[in-house]
Amino acid sequence: MSADLEFENLVRLYYRDLYRFGLSLTGSEADAADLTQETFYIWANKGHQLQNPASVKSWLFTTLHREFLKTCRRQNRFPSESIDERMEDLPNVPAECADRADSRTLLRILGEIAEDFRAPLVLYYMEDLSYKEIADVLALPLGTVQSRIARAKIQLLRRLSETNLSLEQAR
Amino acid sequence: MNTRIAKEILLLYRGPIDDSDPQFRAALDYAKSDRELGQWLREQSECYGTIRAKLRAIEPPPDLAEKIVRGRPIPFLRGWSRVGQLAAAIVISVSATVLLMNWSERRSRAIAGAQEILVTGEVLDMTCYIASNLSGPEHAKCARICIRSGEPAGIKAQDGKVYLLTGEPGQSINAKLADYAAQVVTIKGKQSVRDGFAQLQVEEIRKL
Numbered sequence A: 001m002s003a004d005l006e007f008e009n010l011v012r013l014y015y016r017d018l019y020r021f022g023l024s025l026t027g028s029e030a031d032a033a034d035l036t037q038e039t040f041y042i043w044a045n046k047g048h049q050l051q052n053p054a055s056v057k058s059w060l061f062t063t064l065h066r067e068f069l070k071t072c073r074r075q076n077r078f079p080s081e082s083i084d085e086r087m088e089d090l091p092n093v094p095a096e097c098a099d100r101a102d103s104r105t106l107l108r109i110l111g112e113i114a115e116d117f118r119a120p121l122v123l124y125y126m127e128d129l130s131y132k133e134i135a136d137v138l139a140l141p142l143g144t145v146q147s148r149i150a151r152a153k154i155q156l157l158r159r160l161s162e163t164n165l166s167l168e169q170a171r
Numbered sequence B: 001m002n003t004r005i006a007k008e009i010l011l012l013y014r015g016p017i018d019d020s021d022p023q024f025r026a027a028l029d030y031a032k033s034d035r036e037l038g039q040w041l042r043e044q045s046e047c048y049g050t051i052r053a054k055l056r057a058i059e060p061p062p063d064l065a066e067k068i069v070r071g072r073p074i075p076f077l078r079g080w081s082r083v084g085q086l087a088a089a090i091v092i093s094v095s096a097t098v099l100l101m102n103w104s105e106r107r108s109r110a111i112a113g114a115q116e117i118l119v120t121g122e123v124l125d126m127t128c129y130i131a132s133n134l135s136g137p138e139h140a141k142c143a144r145i146c147i148r149s150g151e152p153a154g155i156k157a158q159d160g161k162v163y164l165l166t167g168e169p170g171q172s173i174n175a176k177l178a179d180y181a182a183q184v185v186t187i188k189g190k191q192s193v194r195d196g197f198a199q200l201q202v203e204e205i206r207k208l
Helices: A003-026 A029-049 A053-074 A103-111 A115-126 A131-138 A142-170 B003-010 B022-033 B035-056 B064-070 B079-112 B126-132 B137-148 B174-178
Strands: B115-125 B153-157 B162-166 B184-194 B197-207
Touching: A003 A029, A003 A053, A003 A103, A003 A115, A003 B035, A003 B064, A029 A053, A029 B064, A053 A115, A053 A131, A103 A115, A103 A142, A103 B035, A115 A131, A115 A142, A115 B035, A131 A142, B003 B022, B003 B035, B022 B035, B115 B126, B115 B137, B115 B162, B115 B197, B126 B137, B126 B153, B126 B162, B137 B174, B153 B174, B162 B184, B174 B197
Parallel strands: B162 B197
Antiparallel strands: B115 B153, B115 B184, B153 B162, B184 B197
């Protein structure tokens, strides 16, 4: 397979997932598209260094996240809130908790969660990677990743419940 | 295991993708025996599926893939061909260095065994002398310029024998000799002869 075709196939296989991850991180469609594009261009120049072809997907997610962090250092765009380190009470999750929130609302709520917690949570929901792979992508210990996902998930569910309540009260 | 611990573990459970993960096994078994926990797990799984579906419903701009493919940078030549080129360059460089060192060593040995002599005579610009038989005070200016610019220098002894003048191996002595161009001096140095051609490695210059 020619290098051009290989590159094109790789783009078509992963650009959607990378874009969604980028959008969840940045909250901006333009920034997500830029991050996705930049990730593939880094692949074009450095992808040959990857020794295990099976880990292409993790490599792409890792690269996108790294590029995002670089951008974050330059401009702190998201007014996010940190999450209390202690485990909060586990919420009773109504089955319809997320039914009323559309994708845009979901992204907005995700954007309000601190980046340290948001990135693992998004990867958790995208279900593309195992916990070990998520830990590798974010360069964090497995235990830290799982702890952050659990806390962020509770936070997300609480906010979704509050949003549902507001919508009901508005009726 | 109790309900609270099982809930904490199962909060991370995503469904079939995590079935092979041993950390969930005991909690899943426990949920089978606890009706309330089982119901909680079903609800949380349903909610997880809804959120996941909403995230996956997000579509990138329609032209994004095309834009990425069109704008693909042309990578520099790397990989094994590049490594091969670098390896070849290193081998050539090392070989050349070894050859140069051997040559220099042989030359040093040759000079080391050379005879030390004193030669008195006129400092020549060898290029003009051999090609055009130019020497003497009327050619001094030209000889100085030629020697300073790197042309080979020599000395014509009083017996008519001409020596090529050199410095230590790898070191030019032209700048020093240029000051004596067309003048008569005595040079102490090591003489070596090959194929009838005489060379004098300069150690000391004395102006008469």
